[in-house]
Amino acid sequence: MTSNTPYNPDPHAHPGLAAIALLEAGKAVLAFLAAAGLEISGPAPLRNIINALIHRVGGDPENGAFSSLLGMITPDTVHLGAAVLVAYGLLRALEAWGLWRARAWASWLGCISAALYLPLDIYAIIKHPGWASWLLLAVNVLVVWVLARDIGKRRKH
Template sequence: MNDKPYNPDPHRHPGLHVIALLEAGKAVLALVAATGLELLGPQPLRDGVNALIRRFSLDPDHGTLPSLLNMISPDAVHLAAAAMVAYGVLHLFEAWGLWRAKAWASWLGCATAGIYLPFDIYAIVHHPGWASWSVLAVNLLVVYVLARDIRKRKP
């Protein structure tokens, strides 16, 4: 038996590299969305919600969309953009660590992907379809690859 601890070569771990690219993609999308929110402000969001209300002939004074419309303000947009920046930076940090095959990044990635699993199952129950199943399959694969990496690192 090999008593030498598992220490993956960061240049030869395609599973971690694929997940790192996935996380980097999510980070870039979050940062682009945050930038868009800050540049455009609340008015395009308000226009979009109003268009949905008109399109579906909803009551403009009662319901979820009118409530959302009332919450869209410059302060809310700044808060949402700040949350997206934090999300993006976290995932960039995770992507960097996974690309370099760092143990902490596997733990972080496993935890963050695992958090989504109950929501993925909820989506399948309420909105079954190939998209919901695909998202669940990808998240399960990510958790499996990262958990396997963590397990291999244990002495």
């Protein structure tokens, strides 16, 4: 069944896709900056941050699992973390490019990846209710809705 209005493949005809593309591009930039920060700073600042978090939750960084966690923060694990951040950034950049160009595969990629976050967003609201948790859920629901709508329009035509 087709609609009377044809699907417009012009990327500028889809402001929702462009807005999501900019959001994803922002995520990519942040991931690249975080990766660069890890590589530049090395493991010591990361250990200090983890150590402060352990103290904040009342843990003992000298004994038990927390001690093991701090021991795992080595130059190699920092390189691995930076590599994972670069891979994430590349995925987000690829999605941003595809959405900016109104590619169907990018709508699918974005819809699936945003939908995967929804259970985590709901969990965050249960554990840490507040405006930030609700805002994150609302943004992800909106992204899934816009991209699912785009996919649906494409399937009709």
